[in-house]
Amino acid sequence: MTVDQHDGRGDSREDSHQHGREQRDMNHETTAGSGGMRTAVVIGGGLAGTTAALALADAGVRVTLTEARPRLGGLAFSFKRGELTVDNGQHVFLRCCTAYQWFLDRIAARDLVTLQDRLDVPVLAADTLRLGRLSRTALPVPLHLAAGLLRYPHLSLAERASVGRAALALGRLDLDDPALDRTDFASWLAARGQSARTIEALWDLVGVATLNARSADASLGLAAKVFKTGLLSEAGAADIGWASAPLGDLHDGRAGAALKTAGVRTMLRSRATGIKPGVDGGWQVSVETGPGRGEQLDADITVLAVPQREAHGLLPEGAVQDPEKLLRIGTAPILNMHVIYNRQVLRQPFFAALDSPVQWVFDRTTSSGLTGGGQYLAVSQSAVEDEIDLPVSELRARYLPELERLLPAARDAGVRDFFVTRERTATFAPTPGVGALRPGPVTRAPGLYLAGSWTATGWPATMESAVRSGLHASREALSAVGMPFDNGVLEAA
């Protein structure tokens, strides 16, 4: 991630200190075979790796988790900026994200999130300042959405009826049909009579934020997964949740404490540089722990829970059939603009914007620790390939007037601070065909497993996908050594 407040871009690249160091003076530490316990090394302390480490430790495996950065949490983290604690990017989850909620419970962080009682998304049209809502009632599926859709003012009556028909058709799609992966969502929507306005005011409004791609660039398989699970699996499935504290308090603080209690040895600032077969079976992982310092970790099980490009670089030869496939999984950026006003300008916790370059806006005042009576808004922009590298001055000139257009109170407010966080590889790109490139957790190398939101979970790159992948990898690893996997989340789903 980079944080920019002026036009000099890329001024804080967090992991730069990790690059280009020599590996000398390697210590040798053996984790395998101690006291007859199975041992594991998990590489990567994002949500996937943290999940795998916890699940393996819970099953009685002695686990070492090695993370290159000085903190856990991977792509969902926080940093300090003066008095503020800033999230690198706004994260939300849905009630149907059962694995992520299992994770929250496992790390004892349920008290740090807010989950709506009922789906309610304010949608504000910039041209008219008309406020509509995407909401649900307590009625059973699919009637739970009918009343909200009928009242949604940003579509004509005919468009609302066509949305209902398309939603029902989505519900009939078979997510296991490989043809869905090869089709793009926009073509499917067009073939179901969805107008450009319908796509803009509804399908893309939700889809861009959840898939990190517009419908034309998204696989029907992933879009159907999101909409089918979120809208049609249960009445409450799309109720929205978000962290009411900085993400780092959850994914680093609470997760780190849970790992410690579970007996996991967590090594931060420790980059894995190689994986090779161990002398007595299992695997030997080389870890760079500082300038010229390193350790060799031996383990029965290794879980590689790093992004796809890094996984490609670390996988031993022959471990996956066609490693080049990993490099063909593209990435997509997310940009967040952080605006500190000197007074309150928004009275909702969040809203989505229409007819504006602004996508979603969240109030982060309380969670960031802002004092002095102002308000902190995070403007979250997904699938912004054309904007991710724009200078801060240009983004400021473009977005502050837009916020004033949407929020009349912002017109008389002063801007105390404006800065930008850029995640150029925020997610894998959910393009048609990506499903065929995503590997499962099991490799051809016994004892070596893959995890990460980019692996074949069926979900787009989300926290849910990351946690699921960690559970998949640990389930496979445990079953291969005849140990029970005592976690009902995957079965329940």
Ligand SMILES: Cc1cc2nc3c(=O)[nH]c(=O)nc-3n(C[C@H](O)[C@H](O)[C@H](O)COP(=O)(O)OP(=O)(O)OC[C@H]3O[C@@H](n4cnc5c(N)ncnc54)[C@H](O)[C@@H]3O)c2cc1C
């Ligand atoms: C700005 C932004 C907004 C997002 N919004 C949402 C959202 O609203 N909802 C949602 O569900 N998801 C969202 N996501 C996606 C979500 O954050 C990711 O899908 C998820 O966190 C990925 O977790 P992961 O563990 O698979 O991978 P990562 O988080 O990438 O973790 C991999 C870890 O491996 C470490 N690593 C890499 N190489 C090595 C090595 N050689 N040795 C040791 N460690 C290594 C990395 O430092 C990293 O910590 C968003 C992402 C971003 C960036």
